[in-house]
Amino acid sequence: MKPEATAAISAQRGWFKSSYSSGEGGECVEVAVTAHAVLVRDSKDPARPALAVGRDGWARFVQHVGRC
Template identity: 70%
Template sequence: MSTTELAWFKSSYSGSQGDSCVEVAVTEQAVHVRDSKDVTRPDFAVGRDGWERFVRYAGGEL
C-alpha cells in the first residue's frame, strides 16, 4: 500500500491550525507516521505491538 492510499489523521491536540504535528495512518500490519509539515518526506512504519508499547511508555504506563 502506498502512502497516498493511507488514511492519515492528526491528533485532536494539534491545535486549530494543525500544522505542527505528526500524522498517523493505521493498517492491519503497522502504524505509519509522517511529518505533517512536509508530507512529501518518507514516513516510517512500526509494527502494531511496537506502537502500543510506545504509546504506553509515552503515557507513563511503563
Template identity: 60%
Template structure:
C-alpha cells in the first residue's frame, strides 16, 4: 500500500454512496494499482493498492 498519486485517472464513486453526502469512497483503476480516496476531500492523500492485494481484499470482504 502506498500514497502514490495517480496523474490523469477517472474516479468512480462507490455504488454504496448516496447523494446525501456522508462517508463516500472513490476508486480509480490504473495498470498497476487500484487507487482509493475520500470523495469529500479529493485533494487529500490517496491510497494505492497493488491489484493482487485489492483482489484479495474484495474476496475477503465478499465472504463477510
C-alpha cells in the first residue's frame, strides 16, 4: 500500500493502544483496523506513514505473541 493511501485511510480510522500501555509515554505502537488491513504506527510520531499488515498476517502475529 502506498504511503498516500495509508495516510488517507489513517485519517478515517480510530487508533488504539494496547491495554498494557501506560499513559506516561514511552515506546508504544497504535493500531487501526480497516476492511483489508491492520495499520500500525509509532504513537510518538503519528504523522509518519503507518505500516499496513494483512488481517490474516496480523492475526497470526497476535497468536504467536500471545504464546510467548
